[in-house]
Amino acid sequence: MRISPPFGYPVCFTRNLFAPDNPVLADWVARTTDTKPCRCLCFVDNGLARARPGLCDRISSYVAARPEQMSFAAPPLLLPGGETAKNSFDIPHKVIRLARRVHLCRHSVILAVGGGAFLDAVGFAAALIHRGVRLVRVPTTVLAQNDSGVGVKNGLNLGGVKNFLGTFAPPAAVFNDSVFLETLSDRDWIAGIAEAFKVGVVRDAAFLEWIMAHGAALKRRDLCTMERLVRRSAELHIEHIVASGDPFEFGSARPLDFGHWAAHKLESLTLNELRHGEAVAVGMALDLFYAAEKGLIPSSDAARIVGAMARIGLPVWHEALALRAPSGRLFVFRGIEEFREHLGGELRITLPKPLGARTEVSSLDEGVLEDCLDRLRTLTREKVSHGTSGT
Numbered sequence: 001m002r003i004s005p006p007f008g009y010p011v012c013f014t015r016n017l018f019a020p021d022n023p024v025l026a027d028w029v030a031r032t033t034d035t036k037p038c039r040c041l042c043f044v045d046n047g048l049a050r051a052r053p054g055l056c057d058r059i060s061s062y063v064a065a066r067p068e069q070m071s072f073a074a075p076p077l078l079l080p081g082g083e084t085a086k087n088s089f090d091i092p093h094k095v096i097r098l099a100r101r102v103h104l105c106r107h108s109v110i111l112a113v114g115g116g117a118f119l120d121a122v123g124f125a126a127a128l129i130h131r132g133v134r135l136v137r138v139p140t141t142v143l144a145q146n147d148s149g150v151g152v153k154n155g156l157n158l159g160g161v162k163n164f165l166g167t168f169a170p171p172a173a174v175f176n177d178s179v180f181l182e183t184l185s186d187r188d189w190i191a192g193i194a195e196a197f198k199v200g201v202v203r204d205a206a207f208l209e210w211i212m213a214h215g216a217a218l219k220r221r222d223l224c225t226m227e228r229l230v231r232r233s234a235e236l237h238i239e240h241i242v243a244s245g246d247p248f249e250f251g252s253a254r255p256l257d258f259g260h261w262a263a264h265k266l267e268s269l270t271l272n273e274l275r276h277g278e279a280v281a282v283g284m285a286l287d288l289f290y291a292a293e294k295g296l297i298p299s300s301d302a303a304r305i306v307g308a309m310a311r312i313g314l315p316v317w318h319e320a321l322a323l324r325a326p327s328g329r330l331f332v333f334r335g336i337e338e339f340r341e342h343l344g345g346e347l348r349i350t351l352p353k354p355l356g357a358r359t360e361v362s363s364l365d366e367g368v369l370e371d372c373l374d375r376l377r378t379l380t381r382e383k384v385s386h387g388t389s390g391t
């Protein structure tokens with residue numbers, strides 16, 4: 001037996017999605033849903049709502065103004081955002097219970113508005129209700145707009161293991177509204193840039209050069225520059241999902257997980273003190289130096305990229321990298337086994353070769369990794385002692 005149901009969803013770029021005269025969301029609902037009005041539930045990231053007072057009222061007014069197309073089965077519900085959203089079943093429980101209470105049907109729509117962690121948690125619930133209710137994602141962070149929100153996965157962490165739970169469940173639609181990015185903290189504005197570096201390093205050298213050339217504009221929060229970064233990074237992520245031949249990751253290769261074996265371990269080692277994007281920046285810095293040591297890219301390129309990430313304000317070192325188990329082995333190297341387990345037994349680590357393209361290796365030399373870590377630590381200390389910000 002062979003089945004291959006076609007999946008397709010629009011990824012729209014807009015400004016002020018919930019402004020009374022913005023037709024983008026309502027037009028999609030009108031085009032897509034058979035039952036009119038389309039019954040919706042809306043879940044909003046609490047951190048976003050705090051930064052944008054009145055957001056839930058604006059969303060409610062948008063829907064109330066289109067009674068023939070959409071209706072809310074319950075008022076928008078605020079739930080906590082940030083990584084803690086993924087560390088328990090709390091959010092999925094609340095989403096599922098509300099859906100049950102209002103008798104949501106399979107053709108209804110769940111609208112999730114928030115950061116990457118929030119979308120992962122609400123998306124997990126949406127994938128379970130009636131075995132999959134339509135999920136509309138409205139990503140509101142740089143990372144969620146340029147990477148996680150446009151993809152096909154959701155996830156929850158379990159027992160300190162990143163994304164131990166989750167499903168592959170393509171959304172019904174994605175609406176990227178760049179105006180949301182204006183209220184992000186500097187930290188989250190910068191953290192999301194790491195995933196753009198990532199796709200540049202392993203998929204598009206010209207884009208990587210563009211990011212490095214626009215580092216100053218990105219750092220001073222120029223929205224137009226960020227819109228271009230988000231768009232190209234999202235396109236590269238989507239291109240991979242569409243063209244890789246393995247959108248649901250049945251094989252062991254994870255070309256979009258460059259730098260992630262160490263990043264995921266660092267997130268749990270720091271008890272989520274590091275943001276996902278920050279941990280990815282550190283993991284990439286390590287793997288860039290490693291790739292240079294292995295002769296896959298010139299050392300000068302590795303140093304240039306790590307320097308550019310640091311100047312933008314991304315971390316390239318964290319003290320948790322130096323923590324050792326009683327055996328003397330660095331704790332972060334446990335990330336190699338955890339990554340292997342996540343892939344399904346066979347270790348495949350993506351590294352750049354040459355810049356803008358990639359290769360895969362099936363093992364990592366821990367001695368060489370330790371040398372690379374020493375260099376990253378030295379680099380960071382030199383920068384701090386010279387008073388340069390950014391690491």
Ligand SMILES: NC(=O)c1ccc[n+]([C@@H]2O[C@H](COP(=O)([O-])OP(=O)(O)OC[C@H]3O[C@@H](n4cnc5c(N)ncnc54)[C@H](O)[C@@H]3O)[C@@H](O)[C@H]2O)c1
Binds near residue numbers: 045046051148276
């Ligand atoms: N599903 C996937 O394919 C995929 C891919 C990459 C990353 N991820 C996941 O994404 C998560 C990281 O997402 P993130 O970087 O968006 O961080 P995040 O979701 O933790 O959000 C960071 C903070 O910003 C707040 N926030 C959200 N939007 C805001 C806004 N517009 N203004 C002010 N504050 C706002 C949130 O409340 C939170 O406190 C990780 O859990 C990571 O594993 C998933």
Ligand SMILES: [Zn+2]
Binds near residue numbers: 195260276280
């Ligand atoms: Zn990532």
